[in-house]
Amino acid sequence: MHRSLPAVAAMFSLAAQAQTPAISDADLAIAAQIRDRALDGTSAWDTVASLTSEVGPRFAGSPGDRAAVAWAVDKLKQLGFQNVRTQDVTVPQWVRGTLEVAITAPYPQPLTAVSLGGSIGTAQGAIAAEVVQVADIEALRARPRSEVEGRIVYIARRTARARDGGEYKAAASGRTQGASAAAKLGARAIVIRSIGTSSERFGHTGTVKYVADVPRIPAVALANPDADLLERQLALGRPTTLEIRSTARDLPPMRSANVIGELPGSGAPDEIVLLGAHLDSWDLGPGALDDAAGVAIVTEAVRLIREMQIKPRRTLRVVLFADEEFVQSGANAYAGQPVAEIERHVVAMEADLGAGPVWRFDHRVAEEALPGMGAFMRVLEPLGIRRGSSTADGGTDIAPLRRLGVPVISFQHDASRYFDYHHTANDTLDKVDREALDQTVAAYASTAFLAANAGGDFGRLPPTPAPAPANPAVPVAPR
Ligand SMILES: [Zn+2]
Secondary structure (H helix, E strand, O other), X not given: OOOOOOOHHHHOOHHHHOOOOEOOHHHHHHHHHHHHHHHXXXXXXXXXXXXHHHOOOOOOOOHHXXXXXXXXXXXXXXXXXXXXXXXXXXXXXXXXXXXXXXXXXXXXXXXOEEEOXXXXXXXXXXXXXXXXXXXXXXXXXXXXXXXHOOOEEEEOOOOOOOOOOHHHHHHHHHHHHHXXXXXXXXXXXXXXXXXXXXXXXXXXXXXXXXXXOOOOOOEEEEOHHHHXXXXXXXXXXXXXXXXXXXXXXXXXXXXXXXXXXXXXXXXEEEEEEEEEEEOOOOOOOOOHHHHHHHHHHXXXXXXXXXXXXXXXXEEEEXXXXXXXXXXXXXXXHHHOOOHHHHOOEEEEEEOOOOOOXXXXXXXXXXXXXXXXXXXXXHHXXXXXXEEOOOOOOOOOOOHHXXXXXXXXXXXXXXXXXXXXXXXXXXXXXXXXXXXXXXXXXXXXXXXXXXXXXXXXXXXXXXXXXXOOOOOOOOOOOOO
16 A cells, blocks of 8 residues: 555656656655644654653763763664764863852842853852843844943843744844843953743753854843843833853863664665654753654655665655754764765755744745745645745754755644743653644655655755854864
């Protein structure tokens, strides 16, 4: 029943020849079977449960990171993947240590806060200074030096709830670039309102990117209710001071690995459809949504196809990337393979926006491949997914491949609740909804199959330059 091979006649029908990727009716029927099987229930949730309970937090360079690599190798083998292997990756190592933040005037109170990833600590024991509030990163850059020098900058930018998560990207520039922008004006530290939508009392971490040749200053994020409290005291119009103590610091780089497994193609095994997710998480919690869910979605998508004894024409390759959260060492190592290897990648997709459900189908493919992309909707529409744009960036881990010309397919997961938990201690298994996760697997699995069997391909994208690397690793040999 599930063994039906792509109907060659349909694949080369006149209609199909007119456009690529060319998807046959026979393959659409198989993709619909894959989709419906996933909707009947998958084992994706069990994979999230396994990674979060047997490994837990797995920040790059930590013991949890090494445990996660071992877990992934075992899991992929257990799930029937072939060619399971690791690609060595050198990752920086940062530890947050301890953090204390308190308002010391006008009304002293302790605040709930977290260090931003990569932040330096407070070397002299503590930094105490008056606070200057700015609305956002642009407002900070517009301030005269005299209003910032010697002070602690506070960025008040809120993250609005949004289904497409677009608000996060807009707000996150304050987190990534705020420290160096403030330090350029002589600030001693930076404090931001957490980039997140939760009103609970925990901070959302995330990377700070220090610019070369600008002094590094400590960077922390306040829990949203604590940001409210600080703002209320500032609104009284009296000098408001903060004290920050942090033992965050860099340690020598460590070894980690990308973990790779495949379902080899039956007709064109040298051509690769890549499904990626990141294996690492932040140190604060088990990263159930970010990105154990993604790991589960891409592994389950391929496992399901194999279990149904469907043999896709191209190779389905799952890559579980190291160190997405901090400096993307895994993605850069993967894209750093020889050009001939990169050119084997026909299309790439990545799951890194929580546990679903998926509501929009985006992509970035060559112009000549655009007309063929509509065929995917015949399988996706019944899942409640609508067509998006062809301007997708694909996601953090496959972006380096896209910049090298590899086309990308990108599913928008419903991110309305995602940023309540993102990069916090509260990103735990109970936040993962089984039904939403299965719908997401249905979308990835059916699409991956169609991409693997499509006649023609997705073309190549014009290469684009990579951004400058953030926080260049401490030049010490990895351990
Ligand atoms: Zn992530």
